[in-house]
Amino acid sequence: MHIYTAHVNLFPTVHHSRQYSEHFNMVADKIHDEVDVKIVENELGTESGPYLDPKAEAKLTRKLDIFIIPILGVLYLLSFLDRGNIGNANIATPSLSKSLGLNAQQYSACVSVVYATYVVFEPVWANLLKILTPKVVLAGSAVCWGGITLGTAWAHNYHGLLAIRILLGAFEAGLFPCISVYIFMNYRREEVGRRMSYIFACSAASGAFGGLIAYGLIHIETGSLVGWQYLYVVEGILSLAVAPLTYFYLPNDMSTAWFLNAEQKEHARIRTEMNKAHYDPGEQFSWRQVRRGFTDWKTYATGTIQFCADVTLYGLTTFMPAIIKGMGYSNVHAQLLTVPVYFVGALSFLIIARFSDHYKLRSPFILLCFVFLIIGYGVLAGVKDAHGRYAGVFICALGLYGIPGLNVTWISGNTAGHYKRTTSFGLNQLMGNSAGAAIGTIYLSTLAPYYYRSLYISIGLSGLGAIVTVATALALRIINRKRETLVMNGAADQPELGDANPHFK
Template sequence: MTSTVDEKTAFQDGAVNDNPSPVENGVLQNVHIDAKEEGKLLRKLDIFLVPIIMLVYLSCFLDRSNIGNVKVAGMPEDIHATNQQFSTAVSIFYATYVVSETPWAILLKKLTPRILMTGLAIVWSLVTIFSGFIQNIAGLYVVRLILGACEGGLFPGLNLYLTMVYRREEQARRVSYLFVCTAISGAFGGLLAYAILHMDGVAGVAGWRWVYIIEGIFSIIIAAMVWFGLPNNPSKAYFLNEREKELMEQRSVQRAAYMGSEEFSWEEIKIALKDPKVYLSGAVQFCQDILLYGFSTFLPSIIREMGYGTYETQYLTVPVYIFGGAMFVAFAFLSDKFTLRAPFLIFANFFGIIGYILLLCDVPVGVRFFATFLCAVAVYTGPGLNLTWLNVNVAPHYRRATAIGLQQTIGNCAGIVAGQIYRSSPYVLGNAFSLGAICVSQLVILAKMWYIRSCGKLKERVANGEVEDTRKVKTGDWALDFKYHL
C-alpha cells in the first residue's frame, strides 16, 4: 500500500541525500519511521560520525589559532617581526581562506567528502609542521596563505555533510559540536602549548617551534581517521546494520520528496546568489566572526595584558573556552527543541555586550577576567546559531552549498579585520570594535527576522489565494509548503 508523504513532515528536512527516492507517479512508498528506532539510529550516527567531525575541525582550528599561543612565547622576536607584521600574518590567512570556501563547498559532492576533507587535512598538517621551521616574516606569510587555502574548504564541507545526515530540527545541536571545537581547541591549545613550551631548548629548538611541529603531527593522525572513518554516503555507512540502512533510506525519501533535484545546476547557484537571506546572514556572520577570530586568537594576549605570566596565561584561557563551548551546547539544544534560532542568538549576544563593556572599563583584574567568560558566550554561540539559521532555511543541496559558502566567505572576511584591530596592549581598539560589531549584529538579526517573516506571510497569502503568485522562484525553500525557522 502506498501513501503520500505529509508535506509538513517532509519540509522539516533541509537536505537531500544522493539516493533517488522511490517515487511512482508522484506517490511515495510509506515512509513512517518508528520514533524509538530513529532515536537509536541518531545515537549511533552521533557516536560514529560526530567524534571524527569534531576532531578534524578541532585540528583545523588548532592549527589556525595556535599563532596566538606562540605569539606570547617569543615567536615574533625570533623571526624579527614587528607588531604590525605579526598582525598582517594573522589577517593574511583569510585572504585565501575566504576565496576558497564557496568553490570547495560546490566541489564537495564531485570530489566526495572523504577525498576532499582528507586531502585538505593532510596538506594543512604538513604546512603546520613546516611552520616550525620558518626563519623570517616572509616564511610566516607563505605558510599562513597556504593554510588558509586548505582550511577554507573544511567548515563548509563539514557543515554540508551534517545536512546530508540530520534533519532541520536536529542540526543546531550538531553544528554546535563544530563550534564547540573552536572552544575546545582554545582550551586544548592552551594546555598543549603550556606543556610543549616546557620543551624549549630540546634538540636546540625553541618551544614555539615544537608547538607547531607536534600539533601538525597530531593533525596528520586526524586526517587518517577521516579517511577511514567518514563514509561518503551516510545512508550506507559501514557501521549501520541492514535495518538502520533502511531507516536512512526512509529519511532520505522524506528529504527528497519536496526538496528538488540533487543534480548540479547553475540555476540553483544563481538563485542563492540573489537570495537576500544569504546576504543578511553573511552580514550577521561578519559581525559575529569579528568576535570569534579576535577573541580566539588574542585571548592569551588579552589575559597576559592583565598582568599574568606566559605559563599562567596559557592555562587561564582553558576555563574561558570550556565555559563558552558549554553555553553554546545549551543554547543549541534549546534552539533545536523549540525550532527557534534568532531569539536565542539575540539573547546570547547580550552576554557579549556586557562582557566587552567590562573589558573596556577601569575595573579590578578579577572582574575583567570574569568578563572574558561573558564574551565567550556570544563569541561561540553567535556564529554557530546564525549558520544553523541559514542551513535550515535554504534548499536544495547546491543552493544551500552556495549559500553556506558565500555566507562563510562574507563572514570570514572578519578575520582580516580581527588581525588589525588587536594590535597592541591594552587592546582598547579591539574590544571597542568588537562591542560595536555585536551591537550592529543585533540590528541585522532583527532585520533578517523581519524579512523571513514577511517571506513566510507572502507564501501563506499565495497559498490561500489572497494574492497572485508572481514569485520568480517557486522551488526548494521558496516552495509554498516550506516552513521557515525564525
C-alpha cells in the same frame, strides 16, 4: 507522517475554508511562534509518503552521533588549533616574533593573511563536497593543512611565514563549510543545531587544548628547536595522522555506512527520502542554483551577522592570552587562565543549541548571544581591575559560539536546493571569516594591554549584528505569511523551485 517545514512567526491560528480543505486534510490548529522549523501532522499517514518509526529513527540518529560527530569534531578541533596557535606561539620564550624578527605590523599581517585565501576558497570547497565526495574533500584538506602546519616550524623570516599562512588558509577553507553541509545532508533541520553545538564544543576544546599544549611545549628546551617550533611540529603531525582515518572511516552515504546494519541502512534511506524537499542526493550541479545563491538577500543578511560575530570570536580566541597577560599575569598563567573560559563557552552553546532545537527557534537565541557579547565587552572596556576584566571575558564566552553556530543553521535551513544552499553557505562563511582578515588590524599589539579601541569596535559590531538579526527575522515572517496565503489559495507544491516553492517554509 510528519512534514517538516521552516517558518518564522506564522499566524497563531489557521483560517478554515473549503478551498483550503480540498488541498489538505488537516492543518495544526495552533502553529507555534518559531523561526526555523514547524511540524504539521498529516492525516494521510504513510499513504502520503515514506514513514519511519520514531523509536527506530531516534536509535539511528544516536548511532550517527556516536560514529560521525566525533571524527568531524576532531577535524575541526585540529584545524582550529593549527590556524589559531600563532597567538600561543607569540607569547612563548623566545616568541615567534623574536625568532623570525617580526615587528608588530608584520605579526598582525601574518595573523590576518590566512583569511585572505580562507574566505575565497570556502564557497568553492562547499560546492565541491558533493562532486568529489565528502571523504575525499575532508581527508585531502587535512593532509594539506597538516603538512603546512608541520612546515611552519621551519619558517625563517617574515616572507616565509606569510607564504605558509596563505597556503594554510586555502587548504583549511575546505573544512568547516564541508562539515556543516555534510551534517545538513544527514540530519533533519530541527536536528542540526545540537550537532553544530557539538562541533563548536570541539572548537572551544581546541582553545583549551591549545593552551595546555602550548603550556607544555613552549617550555621544551632540548634539541635544536625552540618551544614554539615544537608546538607546530606536534600539531601538524596530529592533523596528518587523522587524515587517513577520516578517509577510511567517514561514509559518503549513510545508506552504505559501514557502522550501520542492514535495517539501519534502510532507515537511513527512508530518512533521506523523507527529507528530500531539503536535500536531494540525486540533484546535479547547476550554475543556475549557484547564481540563485549569489542573488539571495538572506545570504548577505546572515553573512553580515556572521561577520559581526566572527570579529568577536576570532579576536577573543586569538588574542585572549595577550589580553589576560595584560591584566598582570605571567605567560604561563595567561595560558592556563584561557582554559575555563573555553569550557564556559562550549557549555553555553550546548545549552543554547538544545533549547534552540527544542523550541525550533534561531533568531531569539542569536540575539541573546549578542547581548552577552555587548555586556562582556562593555565590562572589558570599562573595568581596569584584573578580576573584573577576567569576569568580562567569561561573559563574552557565554555568547561566543552560539551566534556563528546557530546562524549557519539558519541560512542552511532557509535555502534549497543543494547547490544554492552550498553557495549561500559558502558566501556566508566568506563574509564571516573576512573578520579574520580584519582582526589583525583591530587587535593591534600596540593597543595592549587594554585594547580599548578593539573592544569598542567589537561592541559596535555586536550591536549591528543584533539589529540585522531582528530585521532578518521580521523579513522572513513577512515572506512566510505571504506563502501561507498562497497555499491557502491553492498554490501548487513545486519542489523543483527549492526555497521559492510556496510550500517551502
